[in-house]
Amino acid sequence: MSENEHADDHAGHFIVPPKYYIINAVVIAILMFLTIAASEVTFPGGVNGMGYLVALLIAILKAACIVSIFMGVKWNTPLVKVFAIGVIGWLTILFTFPMIDLASAKWELGTPYSDIGHEGENALFMDDDAVLLVDEEPKAD
Amino acid sequence: MSVVTTDEVSTSAHQEDAQVNYWNVNYSIKSWLLTKDHKRIGMMYLASIMVFFMVGGLFAMLFRMELATAEGEMFDADMYNKFFTLHGVIMIFFFLIPSIPATLGNFFLPIMLGAKDLAFPKINLLSYYIYMAAGITALLALGTGGVDTGWTFYAPLSTQYANSQVFLTALAGFLAGFSSILTGLNFIATIHKMRAPGLTWFRLPLFVWAHYATGLIMMLGTPVIAITLFLVLFERATGIGIFDPAMGGDPVLFQHMFWYYSHPAVYIMILPGFGVISEVIGCFSRNRVFGYEFIAFSSLAIAILGFFVWGHHMYLSGQSFFTGVIFSFLTMMVAVPSAIKVFNWTATLWGGNVSFESPMIWAFGFMGLFLVGGLTGIFLASMGADVHLHDTYFVVAHFHYVMVGGMVMAFFCGVHFWWPKMTGKMYPEWCGKLSALLVFAGFNATFFPQFILGWVGMPRRYHSYPEEWEALNILSTAGAMLLGSAFTFTIVYLVWSMFWGKDAKFNTWGARGLEWEKCATPPDPHNFHGVPVVTEEAYAYTGKESVDV
Amino acid sequence: MSDLTMGPKEPIVSDHFIDREQQNEASHIGMWLFLAQEAMFFGGLLCAYFYYRFKYPEVFVEGSAQLNVYMGATNTIVLLVSSVTMAMCVYSTQVGKWKQQMIYLSSTIALGILFLVIKWFEYAEKWHYGLVPHLNWNPHGAHSLDDPVKGELFFSLYFIMSGMHAFHMIIGFGIAAVFWVLCWKKKFGPNMYLPVEYFGFYWHFVDIVWVFLFPLLYLIK
Numbered sequence: 001m002s003e004n005e006h007a008d009d010h011a012g013h014f015i016v017p018p019k020y021y022i023i024n025a026v027v028i029a030i031l032m033f034l035t036i037a038a039s040e041v042t043f044p045g046g047v048n049g050m051g052y053l054v055a056l057l058i059a060i061l062k063a064a065c066i067v068s069i070f071m072g073v074k075w076n077t078p079l080v081k082v083f084a085i086g087v088i089g090w091l092t093i094l095f096t097f098p099m100i101d102l103a104s105a106k107w108e109l110g111t112p113y114s115d116i117g118h119e120g121e122n123a124l125f126m127d128d129d130a131v132l133l134v135d136e137e138p139k140a141d
Numbered sequence: 142m143s144v145v146t147t148d149e150v151s152t153s154a155h156q157e158d159a160q161v162n163y164w165n166v167n168y169s170i171k172s173w174l175l176t177k178d179h180k181r182i183g184m185m186y187l188a189s190i191m192v193f194f195m196v197g198g199l200f201a202m203l204f205r206m207e208l209a210t211a212e213g214e215m216f217d218a219d220m221y222n223k224f225f226t227l228h229g230v231i232m233i234f235f236f237l238i239p240s241i242p243a244t245l246g247n248f249f250l251p252i253m254l255g256a257k258d259l260a261f262p263k264i265n266l267l268s269y270y271i272y273m274a275a276g277i278t279a280l281l282a283l284g285t286g287g288v289d290t291g292w293t294f295y296a297p298l299s300t301q302y303a304n305s306q307v308f309l310t311a312l313a314g315f316l317a318g319f320s321s322i323l324t325g326l327n328f329i330a331t332i333h334k335m336r337a338p339g340l341t342w343f344r345l346p347l348f349v350w351a352h353y354a355t356g357l358i359m360m361l362g363t364p365v366i367a368i369t370l371f372l373v374l375f376e377r378a379t380g381i382g383i384f385d386p387a388m389g390g391d392p393v394l395f396q397h398m399f400w401y402y403s404h405p406a407v408y409i410m411i412l413p414g415f416g417v418i419s420e421v422i423g424c425f426s427r428n429r430v431f432g433y434e435f436i437a438f439s440s441l442a443i444a445i446l447g448f449f450v451w452g453h454h455m456y457l458s459g460q461s462f463f464t465g466v467i468f469s470f471l472t473m474m475v476a477v478p479s480a481i482k483v484f485n486w487t488a489t490l491w492g493g494n495v496s497f498e499s500p501m502i503w504a505f506g507f508m509g510l511f512l513v514g515g516l517t518g519i520f521l522a523s524m525g526a527d528v529h530l531h532d533t534y535f536v537v538a539h540f541h542y543v544m545v546g547g548m549v550m551a552f553f554c555g556v557h558f559w560w561p562k563m564t565g566k567m568y569p570e571w572c573g574k575l576s577a578l579l580v581f582a583g584f585n586a587t588f589f590p591q592f593i594l595g596w597v598g599m600p601r602r603y604h605s606y607p608e609e610w611e612a613l614n615i616l617s618t619a620g621a622m623l624l625g626s627a628f629t630f631t632i633v634y635l636v637w638s639m640f641w642g643k644d645a646k647f648n649t650w651g652a653r654g655l656e657w658e659k660c661a662t663p664p665d666p667h668n669f670h671g672v673p674v675v676t677e678e679a680y681a682y683t684g685k686e687s688v689d690v
Numbered sequence: 691m692s693d694l695t696m697g698p699k700e701p702i703v704s705d706h707f708i709d710r711e712q713q714n715e716a717s718h719i720g721m722w723l724f725l726a727q728e729a730m731f732f733g734g735l736l737c738a739y740f741y742y743r744f745k746y747p748e749v750f751v752e753g754s755a756q757l758n759v760y761m762g763a764t765n766t767i768v769l770l771v772s773s774v775t776m777a778m779c780v781y782s783t784q785v786g787k788w789k790q791q792m793i794y795l796s797s798t799i800a801l802g803i804l805f806l807v808i809k810w811f812e813y814a815e816k817w818h819y820g821l822v823p824h825l826n827w828n829p830h831g832a833h834s835l836d837d838p839v840k841g842e843l844f845f846s847l848y849f850i851m852s853g854m855h856a857f858h859m860i861i862g863f864g865i866a867a868v869f870w871v872l873c874w875k876k877k878f879g880p881n882m883y884l885p886v887e888y889f890g891f892y893w894h895f896v897d898i899v900w901v902f903l904f905p906l907l908y909l910i911k
Contacts, residue, residue: 094734
């Protein structure tokens with residue numbers, strides 16, 4: 001089997017030499033063992049602390065290896081790279097806002113618009129009379 | 142833009158009768174059902190979408206009749222719930238989301254790009270069949286009892302407590318989503334890779350920019366509603382779910398996932414309309430669209446920013462106050478690109494040679510109604526106002542102004558504009574103008590009272606209400622009857638014109654663009670003879686073009 | 691050296707494209723767009739995962755401890771090797787080596803089946819211990835959890851996420867079977883290898899999803 005460094009087919013499409021695949025697989029396997037080892041280490045921050053971040057980073061690195069070598073993006077046009085990174089951006093939007101919601105749930109900022117959890121403490125919410133919409137006596141039902 | 146073709150431009154492009162076009166090239170049923178021609182697929186979509194529009198509209202008429210009286214006399218609450226749910230599901234998933242992209246977009250995108258077809262014609266056909274499968278599933282759900290959760294399918298009502306056809310309806314929505322994804326995929330690949338020589342990005346018609354932005358939203362957002370609906374389906378089918386509060390599940394998470402798509406979805410339901418309006422206003426002012434780059438980039442800005450604002454549907458749902466503040470700020474920002482467009486269209490009219498053919502009447506209707514709808518959105522973006530207005534008729538009026546007053550008017554505007562090109566037939570001009578005016582009148586009569594009703598507190602999704610609001614509701618129902626009649630009238634004369642309308646001239650409106658100047662009426666099966674080469678900017682109107690009705 | 695009977699003699703260009711380059715570029719973008727939307731699809735599940743892990747950290751630790759790390763790690767290696775064999779299958783098609791192509795494709799399929807078999811054993815183990823939500827949830831059985839109520843939430847998420855991934859593996863296996871037949875008939879070769887390459891992309895994508903699922907589900911400590 002002869003393998004050129006820059007083997008091309010007739011349309012000029014780059015054919016990736018197999019040795020890239022083998023090296024890539026070894027790298028990813030090493031990263032996998034690394035992530036298992038890292039999970040045994042006690043990082044600061046607890047369950048959702050540094051260990052979480054390390055696991056995610058290693059996973060992202062493995063994914064990057066697969067995308068760039070196995071899927072060939074390393075040798076693709078910039079457009080494909082933009083699409084690949086764009087998706088990561090969009091996923092980030094999806095993940096971030098609900099997390100912000102959870103993280104900020106207990107913060108008390110300014111005038112509240114509900115009294116859940118603090119019933120009976122805020123005069124704004126303690127009005128027993130029904131609000132009349134028009135200037136009439138409330139109708140008996 | 143003026144074009145020069147590399148091969149001979151066949152002068153048969155100017156003979157309407159004897160030429161082969163995409164209608165008469167093959168009359169067999171199989172040639173339609175297995176077609177790969179984007180034009181035929183577009184027409185099939187048009188027919189299907191109009192059917193669903195009528196079905197969804199029928200439900201609207203039914204519950205508007207119920208709302209004409211303060212007591213819930215016609216149907217019980219469950220039935221009413223089913224009607225508004227089905228109205229929403231059908232109108233959103235089966236009419237508005239595919240409307241312009243699947244019909245006019247499918248038809249004209251390749252032609253405007255100078256290509257023979259979309260990048261993936263078979264996937265285009267698949268998209269249509271998935272849409273039809275979804276539609277049949279929805280009709281099946283309708284026929285076997287309907288669904289009463291609201292089109293928003295909030296968990297845990299939809300996943301656990303509802304005893305209506307949630308599974309079938311969610312499945313229909315899930316399938317319709319895939320149809321949408323495939324359409325968007327096709328559009329983006331085609332626009333990137335199949336532009337004619339000389340057709341740079343900034344020479345593209347704004348219709349194409351609008352569809353590119355729409356395609357982006359379809360690709361990035363729809364899969365998330367797909368997984369959300371899948372979770373509903375899975376829980377209905379197996380009982381395994383993640384939204385049950387009893388085991389720590391969080392309904393607010395469902396809403397985050399749901400609205401992550403459903404807010405950008407409303408931009409899918411308006412951006413193509415913006416594209417149509419740019420084309421029509423350019424044509425009937427005989428003027429280059431003012432601020433072309435601004436309109437092009439604002440389409441992208443809306444597509445991108447639109448993904449950051451979904452929490453404004455959830456101010457009162459239990460998300461944190463801080464999150465609400467962020468979403469409120471971002472929602473105010475997303476109004477800016479839309480406003481830029483409205484300013485630019487207005488500036489296009491200024492100094493132009495404006496005429497009032499029927500597409501232009503529809504376009505003016507759009508401008509006025511969309512303006513009202515967009516501005517009222519700003520009220521709702523503000524958390525303070527939204528506390529009072531959430532889940533009232535103010536919201537209902539707002540989204541109908543943008544979706545019906547905006548998108549549906551733009552849809553009919555586009556259909557009227559391109560009808561002669563697509564069908565080779567022309568409808569009576571007076572019909573086109575009359576229906577635009579009737580729709581405008583009926584629409585305002587229906588929905589303007591709803592702003593007032595919402596402001597004074599009438600909640601949405603209730604089948605009965607206090608008597609003091611009855612007068613406005615009667616007005617709204619009367620308007621709905623007029624609106625329904627006007628839409629029916631429109632569809633009737635359009636269908637009539639296909640069989641008995643007079644033949645259209647080559648370029649009915651004197652418009653510029655590849656589809657008007659270099660493509661036959663109706664188009665040849667392969668769109669062009671040879672490959673068009675583009676040498677001028679878009680909208681090269683000289684002001685002296687004339688209508689040839 | 692290359693098998694000249696593999697695939698068409700000349701590249702086939704569909705008539706709506708101007709030339710082969712346009713066809714190749716358009717189809718390449720099309721495949722990536724498809725994968726982008728698949729990524730968003732799985733992203734929804736990840737969103738739910740991140741949300742609930744943030745909300746109930748101890749529940750996730752406990753749930754994760756019930757999962758079999760060895761099976762998970764083995765599956766990771768299985769998928770990794772199958773990615774290599776798939777990439778090699780594409781390479782063989784590109785340079786026109788039929789026997790190699792068939793061997794690599796068969797290996798990929800075999801490894802995919804192995805993955806599903808290991809997964810089956812994993813799920814069977816969960817069933818045995820009464821850890822399948824709603825259908826067989828018995829938290830006071832052999833593996834009693836500190837928080838059986840919220841533990842059911844974790845396992846719902848586990849089954850839905852890994853199940854969705856396994857479902858995509860099964861679809862991949864189905865497509866691979868079709869490709870196996872087509873490759874046997876020498877439909878693909880140096881002048882037509884893009885379908886094989888794009889199937890390879892799908893396979894790699896499924897691998898990427900597992901790369902995230904493994905640490906997120908199995909290695910929470």
